[in-house]
Amino acid sequence: MKRICHGILVICIILSMLTTACANVDNNSLLKETSFSRLSTTSIDKKFQIALVMKTLTNPFFVDMEKGARQAENELNIKLLVKTGAQETSIEQQIQIVEELILQKVDAIVIAPGSSVDLVKVLKKAQDAGIVIVNIDNRLDAAECVKQGMTGVPFISVKNDDAAYLSAQTIASLVTGPGQAIIIEGIRDAENAELRRQGAVKAFAENSNITIVASESANWKIDEAHDLVKTLLTANPDVKLIFCANDMMALGVVEYLKEINRKDILVAGFDNLEDMRTEILAGWAYVTIDQQADKQGYMGIVTAVNMLKGVSVDEVTYVDAKVIIKKDIVG
Secondary structure (H helix, E strand, O other): HHHHHHHHHHHHHHHHHHHHHHHHHHHHHHHHHHHHHHHHHHHOOOOOEEEEEEEEOOHHHHHHHHHHHHHHHHHOEEEEEEEOOOOOHHHHHHHHHHHHHHEEEEEEEEEEEHHHHHHHHHHHHHHHHHOOOEEEEOOOOHHHHHHHHOOOEEHHHHHHHHHHHEEEEHHHHOOOOOOEEEEEEEOOOOOHHHHHHHHHHHHHHHHOEEEEEEEOOOOOOOHHHHHHHHHHHHOOOOOOEEOOHHHHHHHHHHHHHHHHHHOOOEEEOOOOHHHHHHHHHHOOOOEEOOOOOHHHHHHHHHHHHHHOOOOOOOOEEEOEEEOHHHHHHHO
């Protein structure tokens, strides 16, 4: 009887051990499945962290660019970081911003560089760190990109030379007799500034009545343009046309023209700022260019997300430029 009881006890112990072992296998499998499920969900739900690096927010053009980027942020469920320099000439500050973004390990940088040349080296460093780079507004210098070994950077902007041509040609077409012209340039090592200068030169050259008497840089700034045009008009009082490579400089020019009551000079700008539209309505300026800054910001973020997802993107995307004169504002 004792042997039977002993035998039953042994069988019970064995069954208990088998049951426990099976339970452990099932629990381990469940744990592995749960762990995998959580990892998978985290991966799917992870928001891309994308930085929009602009020149400044003191120019309303870049405020509009941020608005477009914010729209993309909401639609694509990404985390947008907006970084800017203090002003459009703050190149070293932009470089430092990119250095900080490398340390933050953002997924992508969408940049409107203040300099076409000086930002390439640090952006190559970011690219080497696995960060996707998208170039908007002002194109990075092709030769410097080759020198630094930087490739695969899509570019989104207007055709700056064509758009500037349209702006300058609008006022050039109004000149029927001899007329002198001035060009107020942007930062000279920025490709968009050079292209806009070229576009204006081409437009003025097509009218044999027009002579360009000066072409100088005001570095995109309203105050510098004010002081520069004061000097240039003092030396060339017969000027009838002034092309400015952005509206901020055009507004500086208009400010001085008001001081000397010269409403006879035709002023052309570039950016379609609200203040410029006001001056066009008032007759102090004649034309500006809408290069759709919001669309550039939006498309920059969309392009970055597509690249992060492995979707092929166009090497160059041009946004339509629109000529804006009084009738377009009045509607």
